[in-house]
Amino acid sequence: MSRSPLSQTKAEAxxxxxxxQATLCLAQKGYAHVSLRDIAKESGVSxxxxxxxxxxxxxxxxxxxxxxxEGFVAELEREVVEAPLDDWMASFFAVLHRSLxxxxxxxxxxxxxxxxxxxxxxxxxxxxxxxxxxHSLIMxxxxxxTDADGSSLAVEKEAAASTLYSLIDGLFLQSMLSESSxxxxxxxxxxxxxxFIVQSLFLPSSNVHTSTK
Amino acid sequence: MSRSPLSQTKAEAxxxxxxxQATLCLAQKGYAHVSLRDIAKESGVSxxxxxxxxxxxxxxxxxxxxxxxEGFVAELEREVVEAPLDDWMASFFAVLHRSLxxxxxxxxxxxxxxxxxxxxxxxxxxxxxxxxxxHSLIMxxxxxxTDADGSSLAVEKEAAASTLYSLIDGLFLQSMLSESSxxxxxxxxxxxxxxFIVQSLFLPSSNVHTSTK
DNA sequence: CTCTTTTTTGGACGATCGTCCAAATTTGGT
DNA sequence: ACCAAATTTGGACGATCGTCCAAAAAAGAG
Numbered sequence: 339m340s341r342s343p344l345s346q347t348k349a350e351a352x353x354x355x356x357x358x359q360a361t362l363c364l365a366q367k368g369y370a371h372v373s374l375r376d377i378a379k380e381s382g383v384s385x386x387x388x389x390x391x392x393x394x395x396x397x398x399x400x401x402x403x404x405x406x407x408e409g410f411v412a413e414l415e416r417e418v419v420e421a422p423l424d425d426w427m428a429s430f431f432a433v434l435h436r437s438l439x440x441x442x443x444x445x446x447x448x449x450x451x452x453x454x455x456x457x458x459x460x461x462x463x464x465x466x467x468x469x470x471x472x473h474s475l476i477m478x479x480x481x482x483x484t485d486a487d488g489s490s491l492a493v494e495k496e497a498a499a500s501t502l503y504s505l506i507d508g509l510f511l512q513s514m515l516s517e518s519s520x521x522x523x524x525x526x527x528x529x530x531x532x533x534f535i536v537q538s539l540f541l542p543s544s545n546v547h548t549s550t551k
Numbered sequence: 552m553s554r555s556p557l558s559q560t561k562a563e564a565x566x567x568x569x570x571x572q573a574t575l576c577l578a579q580k581g582y583a584h585v586s587l588r589d590i591a592k593e594s595g596v597s598x599x600x601x602x603x604x605x606x607x608x609x610x611x612x613x614x615x616x617x618x619x620x621e622g623f624v625a626e627l628e629r630e631v632v633e634a635p636l637d638d639w640m641a642s643f644f645a646v647l648h649r650s651l652x653x654x655x656x657x658x659x660x661x662x663x664x665x666x667x668x669x670x671x672x673x674x675x676x677x678x679x680x681x682x683x684x685x686h687s688l689i690m691x692x693x694x695x696x697t698d699a700d701g702s703s704l705a706v707e708k709e710a711a712a713s714t715l716y717s718l719i720d721g722l723f724l725q726s727m728l729s730e731s732s733x734x735x736x737x738x739x740x741x742x743x744x745x746x747f748i749v750q751s752l753f754l755p756s757s758n759v760h761t762s763t764k
Numbered sequence: 765c766t767c768t769t770t771t772t773t774g775g776a777c778g779a780t781c782g783t784c785c786a787a788a789t790t791t792g793g794t
Numbered sequence: 795a796c797c798a799a800a801t802t803t804g805g806a807c808g809a810t811c812g813t814c815c816a817a818a819a820a821a822g823a824g
Contacts, residue, residue, distance in 0.1 A: 349770090368670035370583035373811065384773050386814085395812065446669050452728060453666045456659050457581035469728060493744060500725065501744040505714075508721025512713065515665060515682065531706060531714040538751030562800085586781065597803050599784085608782065771820065781810070790801065 353391050356381055357405045360398060365443040369450050374398075396460055403451055403464040410444060411471050418479050423486045427533050430479070434506065435529070438513060446514060476503050480539075489540050498539050505535055566604050569594055570618045573611060578656040582663050587611075609673055616664055616677040623657060624684050631692050636699045640746050643692070647719065648742070651726060659727060689716050693752075702753050711752050718748055 359381035364372050374395055378385045392398040414433070421429045438445065452469075455461035477499035484490055491498045509528050572594035577585050587608055591598045605611040627646070634642040651658065668678035690712035697703055704711045722741050 352771095368667070370667065371670060374813090375811085385812095386773065386775095387771085389813070390771070446666075449662075449669075450666050452724070453659075453663050454581070454583065456662075456727060457584060466729070469725075493747060497740050497744050500740045501718075501722075501748060504721030504725045505718050505748075506721070507724055508717030508719070509714075511665070511720055511724070512682075512717045514669060516679070527710050527713045531710050534706060535714060535718075535748060535751065538748065565801095587783090588781085598782095599803065599805095600801085602783070603801070765824105767822105767824080769820105769822080771818105773816105773818070775815095777812105777814080779811080779813105782808100784807080785805095786803105788801105788803070791799080793798090794796085 349391075353401075354405070356383070356388065356391055357398075357401050361402050361405060361447070364402060365447040368447075369399075369454050396458075399461065400464055403461065403468070406444075406448065406451070407464070407468045407471065410441070410448070411468060411475070414472075415475055418475060419482075423483070426483055426486075427536060431529065431532055434510075434532075435525070438510060438525075438528075442514065445510060449511060449514075473499055473503055476506075484540075492539055502536065502539065505532075562604075566614075567618070569596070569601065569604055570611075570614050574615050574618065574660070577615060578660040581660075582612075582667050609671075612674065613677055616674065616681070619657075619661065619664070620677070620681045620684065623654070623661070624681060624688070627685075628688055631688060632695075636696070639696055639699075640749060644742065644745055647723075647745075648738070651723060651738075651741075655727065658723060662724060662727075686712055686716055689719075697753075705752055715749065715752065718745075 356377075360377045363377045363380040367376065374388050375385055377398075378388055381387075388398060392401065414437070417433050418430065421433070451461065452465055455465035477495055480491065480495060480499055480502070493501075509532065513525060513528055569590075573590045576590045576593040580589065587601050588598055590611075591601055594600075601611060605614060627650070630646050631643065634646070664674065665678055665682075668674035690708055693704065693708060693711055693715070706714075722745065726738060726741055
């Protein structure tokens, strides 16, 4: 009889391990310069294993993107939801700043995958799904703030969340691109302008917290 | 005697032609999926030609990036500088909107090259140079507006230009990523929020034109 | 232990990559 | 027309890619 009901969890665990290792390898070298042999060597397994757990390289990439969603986005959702409501913008900025400096390679990989999704249609659905989750995450955060302190948005919720998302995306990209030359400068500008722009999304008549300390 | 003084211009013309064809091919397939044979076939020349005019593939890529700078950025500079000062935001948005819909593949390539520059150090200098030009372009535009209608910026020029750059970058990326699903939605949100955010960069006491029509 | 199933290995396969070069061709000065 | 330089060709080279597979090794049920 089949042993799959018992060994299935073990197989999935190994599959998850391989996805994790592959993500690390991919974050280091980038989509264009990584090979299945790199991933296999980095994971300490043979090359054939990857084709045993994943049908093809494209299959592995899709699993990596999906895993990235469950990891990074879930963590971000938890941190944002659990963030204190008083001085929320400071804590929100702190989350972004910490993620930007600590998980730099992960974010670089995220932009890489997004760009690849523009060329490879097979990646488009997964990437779009993550972006939708991030978009709704930002929108829920905005709702949470407006509900708490009675403030209101200057534009409709969808537009405000979309704008804030684009701004954060652009600021992250800028901060990562200016690596050695003026990285700290970009970070400080990030810190200076981010709360300012966010504040402008709200109506000036409301009592929004703007402190960043 | 060497004929180089005369044929040099001809050689440079062919070099420029190859760069142009290579840019087109690269914009279609993306950095990760393009080969020198693709470029050669698309250009109607043999493979060896590319190594006759370019030392290596990396050399060709650098030439492409440099050519991209001279093309797109120069055009943008001309259009922005020549833009009318009255209702400047409307014309500025029009330039961005038209470039976003017409030169879509070019912009996609630009994000691709920026991401690759994060992995390949050899590309970093050229990409950073273009970004600096775009940054100063935005800053000059802001200066031009403030000088003309006597308004003033809410934050320092550097920070304002940096923020505006990041916002445009993020909006472009968002608009391109949401291709078939809600592309027009992203465009309309772009149109709705962009002048709003730009306006918030200026002090509310000034008489800034906010119309987008 | 025995046997079936699952897992893993190491290598082979054809395709394609960037690179390189000798020979053929074209070009332009004299 | 002649010749030397510049240009172009087509193919070869080794390396590496994703894919695939037969056989060995490991694992668990009986």
